[in-house]
Amino acid sequence: MKTFYLTYFLIASFCIQAQSNFNSKDYSVTLDDIQTNVFDQDSTANAIVLYEYGKSYIDDQTFNLVSEVKRKIKILNSNGFDKATISIVLHQDGSKKEIIKNIMATTYNLNGTSVIHTKLRDSDIYKEQYNTKNTITKFTLPNVKEGSVITYSYTTESPYIYNYQGWEFQDDIPKLYSEYNTSIPANYEYHIKLVGFLKLKVNESAIESTCITVRGGGYADCTVSKYVMEDVPAFIEEDYMTTKDNYLSKLGYELNTVKLFDGRIDKISKTWKDVDKELKSDSRFGRQLSVNVSNESVFPETDPLKRAESIYAYVQNKFTWNEKYNIFGDISIKDLMKTKSGNVSEINILLHNLLEENNIEVLPVLLSTRANGFTTKLFPVISEFNYLIVQATINNQTYLLDATDPYMSFGELPFRCLNGDGRLLDFKNGSTWIEISPKKTSTIQYKVDLKLEENDLLVGKVNVNATGYHAYPLKKSYYSNQSEYLKQYQEKYNLITFSDHKVTSKDKTSFDYQEEFTIEYPTENINENLYINPFLFKLMSENPFKLKDRTYPIDFGYKDAYLYTLKIDLNNNYEILEIPEEVNMSLPNNKGLLIFSTKIIDNDLVLYFKFTFNEPIYNPEYYESLKVFMSTIVDAQKNSLIVLKHK
Structure with a gap:
């Protein structure tokens, strides 16, 4: 069996007793599903997912990633009507695009003693262009009322097999049963990450022999896995939290290695040593760290701390943050010096370069803001970072600096930066994790x-x-x-x-x-x-x-x-x-x-x-x-x- 990792960020037990009248065993709608209109375990719930099922696998003919979804939802009151509108985002890039098919949806209502079925018509399904690379397929189930039960299912097919389909066990309404099944060929090795605090009821895997065959006699076995959560409470946001994506119970996949049928191995997931090397030579990032800015201003202070504070105040007051992050996008320190306005990376790289040219020991630090979510620490996922700050070491004391805010004091970071650890980029000795936490009360x-x-x-x-x-x-x-x-x-x-x-x-x-x-x-x-x-x-x-x-x-x-x-x-x-x-x-x-x-x-x-x-x-x-x-x-x-x- 191929090896994989299940990362539990934070786990705590939380359980609600499912109401026995509801059928949470399968996709079929029972009379009790329609007749039962209360959920004692959560009186605030507007709707409940009674049953949901997902399955993802590699098609052995097209080698596309196929994902099947089935979901059954009870609408308890009018505030739950929004759960009857379904949106599925599909990605496209040039000639490659994801497709959706086999959409089927039905609304079940009780009329006296009779059950009325209202099916979704094909004409009620529509698509809209979200941006240049994404479309949204939408449909709203018909004839939804308080007490309705709705079911819907669909299949997506994606050529982007490197982005294996994740699964969210938790939502803003309770779920009685949530099951996800995967089949992953042995030549694809993924890091598998379980986020959240809830425990899996079922977590089992087995080997299916020869699930994939190719021309020339090549074949691969598959790891077939089943994950189940039961009685999942609604996730309700409250004050004093970072983004809910840090805590919603879900599975995520990051491709590590592809073993090709000709014997070659394509290493997708890089080490931090690989990432450091790439960032150092990257023209939009690493090379900007060496742009000469010595003619920008003169800082004559002999005391290194006062000199650093003077440089910090200069950048803070002379340059305006345009409220864009864009840390790996278009970065130009020369443009910043001309326009006096720039994104996070440009302003803080300018600060970095000025400090370094004035004999202050500095290193850049990558981090993810509170609204962006936690970063993965088991392996590098560079796309999870969205912010850059500077670490300065002066007289054996370290200071974390961000010059984007005109009201921050030297060594103080904006509140948005307080989101766990950051990655200190030391291209000579190797990058390391550091704590991003205020020293003072x-x-x-x-x-x-x-x-x-x-x-x-x-x-x-x-x-x-x-x-x-x-x-x-x-x-x-x-x-x-x-x-x-x-x-x-x-x-x-x-x-x-x-x-x-x-x-x-x-x-x-x-x-x-x-x-x-x-x-x-x-x-x-x-x-x-x-x-x-x-x-x-x-x-x-x-x-x-x-x-x-x-x-x-x-x-x-x-x-x-x-x-x-x-x-x-x-x-x-x-x-x-x-x-x-x-x-x-x-x-x-x-x-x-x-x-x-x-x-x-x-x-x-x-x-x-x-x-x-x-x-x-x-x-x-x-x-x-x-x-x-x-x-x-x-x-x-x-x-x-x-x-x-x-x-």
Whole structure:
């Protein structure tokens, strides 16, 4: 049997009990399938895949890749009607193109005690050109209603046998049964990658002798495999995650080696040593790393760190990112220097070259952004990378740099880059994986110092200090439109009057952002008692975690901390009737901490509220704890009260 690899990125058990009334054993539609209109295991489901079957194999006459698909879906309500519209993307390149055939589809409805079958007509199938290399075949099943069962099947045929058909076990609706069968000739060796957190119910393979024959007496055996998942939960997106493609349970294939019938071996999947060599000599990439830019500017600083910071600031301020990635497309440093605008690779390669020519040790780093998905680490898949940054080593310290954003500080990467590891390209010693993770904790702190005047008005100063990724949106908002900045505060907190605003941090590329302003805030007087919600500024307004279960990581991207302090000078005129209860809470294994206390010191009421997240990423088993943690944080800010009365 040929060898292959099943890569489990992250695996966790998750199970729902299939409702027995539905037939999930085969493609046939039963009366129970039509009559049953509830799915107790997921009351939010709009539709359910009751059964799906896929089969892919190499045709021994045409040697094309043939894929057969069958699917049976229950429509529970009108929000599930979109599942009755099917789109299949087909690729074409010159004279070679994929085709689709044998499309059959039927809608089943109940009319009294009779089952009504409505078949798809050929005239309801249409094609549209998506782009120069892809068409989409579409059809919508007829007569779909709440409670309908739909079935459809089709066959695709592809000349692109190097791109073996993958299979998605998971979707945004539950699936009771999902089966995929493959037949792969022994002369094709693929890396097989299982992505996601769900376990296969069936994972078995066997050898089929002489499945492929060719003229001249050549033949090949095939590895025949069967993969099954049952009771697959719907994948529901929630805050604090990268792209869902990182977590959807699916099979993917990457061709490694083709053994030709004449004995030759065609190595398709390259090693990193091969990739390094190709990238180094590539005219659109590697050669741009040696383009001379010494006449671009002069940087006289003798201290290497200050010189590097000066170069970084120069590129950051003089060149504009056109918001295109295009890291292996058309790259021209000379064009960038003329137009002052370019893509990610052009800007950061210019930064690389300027640093190198000014005696700073630098190397390029390839990565994949959060929206693009994780990269495969078992073997090189260069197409999975879509971004380039620079690593600089100065005085034995490493800094990861990206000059595309005018608000980032030296050594800080845009949030889009925080997506696991990157590939450090060292063409002399060989490339390696490095961690792309912020070294510093991002923080935000509100320090509110007020005095309660005799007219029951709170008056005083507020100091805001934010660092890292918490500073970024404040810097961007302020420096992009300073005249409107305070109005945004006023609109968000309409009960507070703001004045005397001042920013005290250095500039828009500082790691921190510091501001201060004066406020006036009226208390609420009910029956001679004063009621004050002490959280004039909310650190978190709602709990972002609402799912019953979450089977994928909680990815904040960075460690962070929140702090809110409030001091109210009671001016010897008020008696305290009620203050908030103290709260002390921690996440399991000290992964986070919440402290909330209120004290009376002399004639001042002092409130201290702090919570921290000590990890950038939490595994799914922390989800329930995080949900409770967040709920406590939000509840404390919404429902805390200070009650006073005049002495």
